[in-house]
Amino acid sequence: MADMAAHNAHHGQHDAFQHQFEDMEQQRDAGTFGMWVFLAQEIMFFGGIFGAYIVYRVLFHDAFEIGSNLLNVRFGAINTIVLIASSLTMAMAIHSAQAGKKGKTQVMYLLLTVLLGVIFLTLKFSFEWRTDYHEHLIPGFGFVIRNAWGGAGIHVPLFFCFYFFMTGLHALHMIIGIPIILVIAVMAWRNRFDEVYYAPLEMVGLYWHFVDIVWIFLFPLLYLVGGRYLSNGGQ
Amino acid sequence: MSGHVVPVKTYVLVFLALMVLTGLTTGVAFIDLHAWNTPAALAIAVVKMLLVVLFFMHVKYSPKLTKMVVVAGFFFLSLLVAFTLADELTRNWSPRALDWSTAASVTHSPR
Numbered sequence: 001m002a003d004m005a006a007h008n009a010h011h012g013q014h015d016a017f018q019h020q021f022e023d024m025e026q027q028r029d030a031g032t033f034g035m036w037v038f039l040a041q042e043i044m045f046f047g048g049i050f051g052a053y054i055v056y057r058v059l060f061h062d063a064f065e066i067g068s069n070l071l072n073v074r075f076g077a078i079n080t081i082v083l084i085a086s087s088l089t090m091a092m093a094i095h096s097a098q099a100g101k102k103g104k105t106q107v108m109y110l111l112l113t114v115l116l117g118v119i120f121l122t123l124k125f126s127f128e129w130r131t132d133y134h135e136h137l138i139p140g141f142g143f144v145i146r147n148a149w150g151g152a153g154i155h156v157p158l159f160f161c162f163y164f165f166m167t168g169l170h171a172l173h174m175i176i177g178i179p180i181i182l183v184i185a186v187m188a189w190r191n192r193f194d195e196v197y198y199a200p201l202e203m204v205g206l207y208w209h210f211v212d213i214v215w216i217f218l219f220p221l222l223y224l225v226g227g228r229y230l231s232n233g234g235q
Numbered sequence: 236m237s238g239h240v241v242p243v244k245t246y247v248l249v250f251l252a253l254m255v256l257t258g259l260t261t262g263v264a265f266i267d268l269h270a271w272n273t274p275a276a277l278a279i280a281v282v283k284m285l286l287v288v289l290f291f292m293h294v295k296y297s298p299k300l301t302k303m304v305v306v307a308g309f310f311f312l313s314l315l316v317a318f319t320l321a322d323e324l325t326r327n328w329s330p331r332a333l334d335w336s337t338a339a340s341v342t343h344s345p346r
Contacts, residue, residue, distance in 0.1 A: 040308030220276035
């Protein structure tokens with residue numbers, strides 16, 4: 001690395017410049033391209049479970065409406081706001097590097113992003129899932145089919161399987177993302193990023209925004225499209 | 236030399252638009268639009284996704300190659316959903332045996 005830095009300095013190039021690229025711009029474009037190929041794979045990864053959700057929603061429409069009505073819209077909406085805010089702070093972390101701000105500014109925005117992510121996960125696990133457990137809504141952990149659900153009741157656990165797998169996979173992506181952001185925050189603290197080189201920041205940003213997009217679809221699909229407008233709660 | 240820098244004002248405006256759309260989609264869910272509740276919720280989600288992809292993820296300012304990968308990703312997702320539904324939603328279009336035991340006996344009885 002030291003040789004590379006000396007070589008780059010000799011040729012008037014940035015320290016982080018890799019010699020196989022024409023220039024810094026090509027290096028940046030190649031990185032973004034590679035990250036989007038990974039995200040295209042992630043679209044298909046979540047697409048599988050979204051596709052299954054659509055099919056089973058068509059087959060067991062009433063059971064899915066009953067299940068959706070048992071979720072707390074308030075938690076879902078607050079978490080949507082928290083996660084979108086974390087996307088804004090992530091975008092600001094990259095912006096502060098692009099604008100040539102000091103590493104400390106980048107670190108501040110990254111830590112804000114992590115904080116908002118932790119708030120999201122706390123709400124999800126400690127409040128929502130805990131409530132679901134006490135209300136016997138977790139399949140395999142004492143799920144109770146209520147008489148009020150009628151004939152569709154037997155399929156309500158199916159909705160909750162989708163609910164826990166979809167929100168669980170989404171939360172897993174955040175749990176993976178948070179330590180990555182922290183590692184990159186350490187790099188930012190050491191002033192590794194500036195207006196020319198900020199690739200790791202940009203990459204983790206793309207990942208975090210992708211996780212945000214998944215939630216943007218999970219929120220309406222799980223919480224909202226359950227006949228909320230019916231006074232009796234769609235039952 | 237550095238990539239396109241999106242102004243802070245744009246980020247804040249996109250964030251505010253996302254907040255308004257979150258409020259809108261939540262509010263609309265409590266109004267009876269008959270068959271249109273689900274399409275409305277999905278349409279708002281797609282608009283929110285586009286805002287995040289184009290501005291937060293800088294795709295609006297990215298090279299064509301990146302844009303192509305993004306479009307390809309969502310194109311293959313639409314294929315997955317479209318062909319799965321084309322199967323699932325049309326299964327009752329052709330006649331079939333009342334139950335599988337009857338179908339089996341019909342198939343095997345001549346032997």
